[in-house]
Amino acid sequence: MAEGGAQGGETLLFLTDEQLRKGIEAMFFAYRAFTSDPDKILENHSYGRAHHRALHFINRQPGLTVSSLLTVLGVTKQSLNRVLRTLIEDGLVQNRVGKKDKRERHLYLTDIGEALERELSEAQRNRMRDAYRTAGPQAVAGFRQVLDAMMDGELQRQFKTIKDAP
Amino acid sequence: MAEGGAQGGETLLFLTDEQLRKGIEAMFFAYRAFTSDPDKILENHSYGRAHHRALHFINRQPGLTVSSLLTVLGVTKQSLNRVLRTLIEDGLVQNRVGKKDKRERHLYLTDIGEALERELSEAQRNRMRDAYRTAGPQAVAGFRQVLDAMMDGELQRQFKTIKDAP
DNA sequence: AGCTTATGTCAGTCATGTTGACTTTCCAAG
């Protein structure tokens, strides 16, 4: 530690308002960049970001129910339904009646659904990979730690469910 | 280094598709949490996220011109204008004619504009501070490195302008 | 049989983005 001053064992300069504001701006700009590549692709298919999100989570958890997807996405069923309906009509998503509980609908990607999901996520992973490679493994670990800490308890629980999904 | 295998000096396990997908999801959930606190406050004032963004950047760079703000926000002038008009009408933002170039309008926050900006950014900074504190300075450095690397060249330049602003 | 849950739908509203066209004001170069 090269700092003097009244702090404890570690310097707390990373907690100044100025540093926090810079972090806030970095989140804004990075998130915009992060969504820009899929957005370009989606335009060609006349879909929106909402479709991407649905495809993403159905791909992550094939067979998840509509209500689970609602919870994960944090939107109303009316909002999701519009998106889901077009995806099903266009044959990207399949809707199977639950075996145990026949009220439930389990969602799966079809082959063309998977193809689009792959195209979208590939663009996004490419950017993420470049960023990870540039920053290095140590930085990536920190990145993940901060993001995890940024979600409140509710979100962390949801996220964990997905992380641990089969 | 404890790893064997065919990688170079460092293990590349942090670049697997699975790790990248987890990073993508973390960005999604963290960003949603990140915007949730200001969003709640904005509801009470019948403003939206777009108003928050305008207030934020005007606060960061008092006197910036409309076209600079347009560039930073990356939206059309028609879209910004609707937001800016209400903010000016409501007396949160002031619009001064440029001294050198009278075509330009320089934007400033009024006292009540500053008050709202402070309220919004305080909520956001609180979350960011908690996350930073939880994760620690090392992690924060990594977080910033990854975010910076995630923006493309265009964005990094814009961001730098703001970082270096007086 | 009756209550609840899961899903789906219709209708209306709102916030925020877009494009295109046009005006006013003003700077700057010919």
Place this chain on the structure above:
DNA sequence: CTTGGAAAGTCAACATGACTGACATAAGCT
């Protein structure tokens, strides 16, 4: 000094993706 272009503002129309509220159907549960 005129003219072309830049900065700002506005009107109109439209798309997306949120929201609320109301309602319908099917199926599970008590």
